[in-house]
Amino acid sequence: MLLPQEIIRCKRDGKSLDNEQIKAFVTGLVDHSFNDAQVGAMAMAIRLQGMDINETVALTKHMMNSGVVLSWPEIDGPIVDKHSTGGVGDKVSFMLAAIVAANGGYVPMISGRGLGHTGGTVDKLESITGFNVTPTNEKFQAIVKDVGMAIIAQTENLAPADKRLYAIRDVTSTVDSIPLITASILSKKLAAGLDNLVMDIKVGNGAQMNTIADARVLAKSIVDVANGAGVKTQAIITDMNQVLGNSAGNALEIKETLDYLSGAYREPRLHQVVTSLACAMLVDSNLANDNKHASTLVENSLSNGKAAEVFAKMICALGGPADLFDKPWQSMVQAQVIQDIVVQESGYITSMQTRDIGLAVVSLGGGRVDNTQSVDHSVGFDAILPLGTKVSKGDVIARVHASDQESAKNAAQNYLAMLAITEQAKEVEPVIYETVS
Known part of the structure; x- marks a missing residue:
């Protein structure tokens, strides 16, 4: 023994x-x-x-085989997925899965909860009244077949070894280990029976990887292990030196998703990340001939409402309301206190301590300090102005959503301290850095 x-x-x-x-x-x-x-x-x-590559491959395969490994014999189409290493305000999965499904892909997305300062896809979905993140495997597979996508949490049967390790990593400061990140991501993805995978590797002060060099190492680790296991995979390195989109917080990010899919508002940097990843998924799975064709498919599925329709069907199929797009705040809880955050000086927003903003959401109750803690889905920040914005004293640069006045006041003060306002503008980092394949 x-x-x-x-x-x-x-x-x-x-x-x-x-x-x-x-x-x-x-x-x-x-x-x-x-x-x-x-x-x-x-x-x-x-x-x-x-861990070396052989250890990481072994860890990944054993965690994958610690539970059920899905297959899709009844689906005549590519089984594709995307995974992000996590960031602040990263709600890309919702839009992306809907776009790819609207164009003929099948997206069985098994996602996680909040990890450290990063928000969790599952926590965001649980903002929606009635939404069931843990259906049976049979129901999960049926929804993917019928709708084209389903986003769920790890069930007891899918990569259960990772589920336990994931929760313990969150509270032991071991989130940023490249072998553990690689094995965690790929054990879930390989257990889902994928044909293709696209990775979104975040880099910057709000990411697990703070430097482009570290991001490349992680990207190569994931691409090598996944391709070695027979799943065609590429990684796109994207920026996380500021909040992605204009919101950070569970229900607030669902609301931004609805606005994005309906066309009410699409924050430009968020849209660029979604489009880049969607094009990669469509091309890799042979649903598009090339990036130009893929880009046309993406824009068409957004403009004609097909992507929004697919997302709405998934919400309904997993127990959520049929009218989420029309009446979002009837099915999600709004914070008790919503307060403007007003800038105290004039100039340009030139830097953002993104990780600290993520931790501020956790402090408001929107994340976990220990793995048994419940989450307040209503709290966070929205109306966030991006880097490079010129502001004048008295302008609203974000809003805080909190459970009480004292929490709101503290969060607003902390948010201002997390920004740098300077007289001179500075060049903003690109949204997309490079692709590793």
Whole structure:
């Protein structure tokens, strides 16, 4: 028998784990022969000592096979997905899945909850009254077949080893380990039975990867492991030096999604990320001939309302309301206090401490400090002005949504401290940096 403490010691001392040791760890995640303290210690050992490509592949495959691995024999079309390494205000998955499904792709998206300072796709969906993020596998597959997309949480049967490890990483400062990020993402994605995957690797002060060099390492790790496992994968490195879109917070990001899909408002940087990822997914899955063709398909599915229709059908199929687009705030809770954040000086917004804004949402109650904590879906920030905007003293640069006046006041003061306002404008980072394939 392989003792947990001996496996931990091996990795703690910088040695490579063999297949049997990794299998024992993954088994321990599922049957709890590794207790929470041991899982946390193992995660920290991996975070500090790293894993080579063979270890990462083994960890990914064992976590994938820790539960059900889906197949799609009844679907005659590409099974495609996208995953983001997470950021602040990142609601891309909702728009992207709807666009790809509207153009003939099938998107079985298995997503996570908030992790560290980043918001969780599942937490955002749970803002919607009645929405069920944990359907049976049979219902999940049926909705993907009928609607073209479904976004759910990890069920007990899909990559259960990752589900437990994911929650413990969140509260042990081991979120930013490249092997753990790679195995976590790909175990869920490979368990979904994908043909193609596009990765959105965030880089910047609001991302897990702060430098382009680190982002490239993660992108290469994911692309190498996924392609080695037989899933055609490319990664696009995108900017996270500011909030993506104009909102950060669970219900607020669902509202921005509805505005985007309906055409009421599409924040330009958000739209560029969505379009770039959608084009990659459509081309890789042979639903478009090239990027120009894909771009036309994307714009058509937005302008003719097909993408919005697909998203609305998914919401309804998973227990949400049929009229979410028409009456969003009848099916989502608004914050008790909504307060303008007013700038105290004139100039240009030249920097944003994006990670701190994400943590401010957590502090308002919109995320978790421990993995058993409930989430206040109503809180966060919206009407966020982007970098490069010229402002005058007294302008509203964002709004805070909070549960009480004191929380709102503190969050507004903190938000102002997270921005730099200067007399001279500075060049804003590009939205899309590069592609790794």
